[in-house]
Amino acid sequence: MRGLALALALLPLPLAADFYTLKGHGGPIMDIATAPDGRIATASFDNSVGLWSGQQPDWLEGHEAAVNAVVFNGTAIYSAGDDFTLRRWPGGQVVGQHKGKVVGLAASKKFVATASWDGTIGLWPTEGGAAKLLGPTGSGVNAVAFAPDGRSLYSAGVDGSLRVWDVTTGAETARLVEHGFGINELVLNAQDGWIAYGAVDGVTRILDLSTGAERDFTLDRRPILALALSPDRSLLAVGDGEGYIMVIDTQDWRIAQDFRATLRGPVWALAFSPDGENLHAGGLDQAMYSWPVAALGSQGRMAGQEPSFLKDPDEMQNGERQFARKCSICHSLTPDDQRRAGPTLHGVFGRRAGTLPGYIYSETLQGSDIIWNEQTINALFDQGPDHYIPGSKMPMQRIAQAQDRTDLIEFLRSATAPVD
Numbered sequence: 001m002r003g004l005a006l007a008l009a010l011l012p013l014p015l016a017a018d019f020y021t022l023k024g025h026g027g028p029i030m031d032i033a034t035a036p037d038g039r040i041a042t043a044s045f046d047n048s049v050g051l052w053s054g055q056q057p058d059w060l061e062g063h064e065a066a067v068n069a070v071v072f073n074g075t076a077i078y079s080a081g082d083d084f085t086l087r088r089w090p091g092g093q094v095v096g097q098h099k100g101k102v103v104g105l106a107a108s109k110k111f112v113a114t115a116s117w118d119g120t121i122g123l124w125p126t127e128g129g130a131a132k133l134l135g136p137t138g139s140g141v142n143a144v145a146f147a148p149d150g151r152s153l154y155s156a157g158v159d160g161s162l163r164v165w166d167v168t169t170g171a172e173t174a175r176l177v178e179h180g181f182g183i184n185e186l187v188l189n190a191q192d193g194w195i196a197y198g199a200v201d202g203v204t205r206i207l208d209l210s211t212g213a214e215r216d217f218t219l220d221r222r223p224i225l226a227l228a229l230s231p232d233r234s235l236l237a238v239g240d241g242e243g244y245i246m247v248i249d250t251q252d253w254r255i256a257q258d259f260r261a262t263l264r265g266p267v268w269a270l271a272f273s274p275d276g277e278n279l280h281a282g283g284l285d286q287a288m289y290s291w292p293v294a295a296l297g298s299q300g301r302m303a304g305q306e307p308s309f310l311k312d313p314d315e316m317q318n319g320e321r322q323f324a325r326k327c328s329i330c331h332s333l334t335p336d337d338q339r340r341a342g343p344t345l346h347g348v349f350g351r352r353a354g355t356l357p358g359y360i361y362s363e364t365l366q367g368s369d370i371i372w373n374e375q376t377i378n379a380l381f382d383q384g385p386d387h388y389i390p391g392s393k394m395p396m397q398r399i400a401q402a403q404d405r406t407d408l409i410e411f412l413r414s415a416t417a418p419v420d
Contacts, residue, residue, distance in 0.1 A: 322411070
């Protein structure tokens with residue numbers, strides 16, 4: 001088996017204009033980046049970045065929570081996520097720190113910019129030196145993009161503002177848009193003089209930077225979660241919360257393609273291949289999908305196997321239903337510990353918290369005195385992880401009804417018991 005795995009790893013990525021998938025993550029794909037040499041980086045809810053030059057990735061491990069964004073800058077790979085950090089690879093050292101989740105990245109020759117829900121934008125020098133924080137803006141920042149010369153930075157925020165910043169002084173120099181809803185995504189095409197943005201209310205617009213005129217490609221789907229521009233700038237891909245991908249022809253300003261890309265769930269990530277012949281996408285599925293641009297929508301849909309948390313509730317007993325809704329996206333039940341944001345729950349009863357080998361726990365759980373049993377699991381979901389284990393990486397959630405907690409515990413007791 002080891003020889004087979006090595007052989008698969010050495011296989012090159014499929015040729016451009018072929019349909020293919022990249023499988024291996026244990027959670028949704030949150031972002032995709034491509035390098036000129038053909039490598040692909042995928043950021044995932046499973047706390048990792050996959051770096052693909054063949055069918056098996058090099059796993060970049062170190063983040064302590066979901067990874068939301070990844071970017072190549074020509075000399076290194078940068079990633080950022082829910083652990084508030086910006087990391088540089090290889091090595092994974094922390095080169096930037098926010099006070100909130102980091103959800104967007106951009107790179108210039110001199111800086112990596114971070115968009116954070118703490119309301120600030122970080123400018124982190126790639127060759128060392130003092131970092132800068134732009135803002136605060138008064139609300140979360142969702143996306144950033146550098147001008148080609150690196151002197152200006154564009155940002156989009158939860159407050160619906162599209163701003164321009166002077167990188168040297170850190171001052172806000174213009175506010176191009178005041179939208180009534182949060183702007184999630186932006187793509188800057190300075191060469192052709194426009195910027196595209198996508199918003200929570202489903203708006204997709206192209207703003208002419210010289211005249212201020214806007215072209216509207218809004219359809220009745222929301223929110224907009226991903227934008228990507230082809231290398232020749234002729235196509236703009238738009239992914240939304242209902243699982244569709246729309247492709248806009250930016251030469252004739254028309255919708256060239258519009259297709260359902262997922263079986264269920266959103267499209268969170270889009271990127272074109274360096275030659276522009278393929279469009280990569282990610283969402284709830286634990287795989288990246290890549291379609292030939294010339295035949296978009298003609299191949300299989302993402303999330304071909306429905307995640308357990310999307311199963312029909314009537315098909316499950318209550319305990320399994322609670323696990324599917326609250327736990328399955330982060331935890332597996334199998335002894336092989338499938339790649340997930342959290343450790344496997346196999347054999348969890350009687351296990352001391354923070355002790356499963358191979359998983360990177362938060363400092364709070366390292367050396368914890370908690371033993372997982374009926375009482376501690378009940379308390380975890382009764383109080384919520386943020387109260388029961390302050391500082392834990394677990395999402396803030398509670399199971400308010402005592403019977404639901406009891407049913408979950410009974411399901412876990414059976415489903416996680418080691419087999420003799």
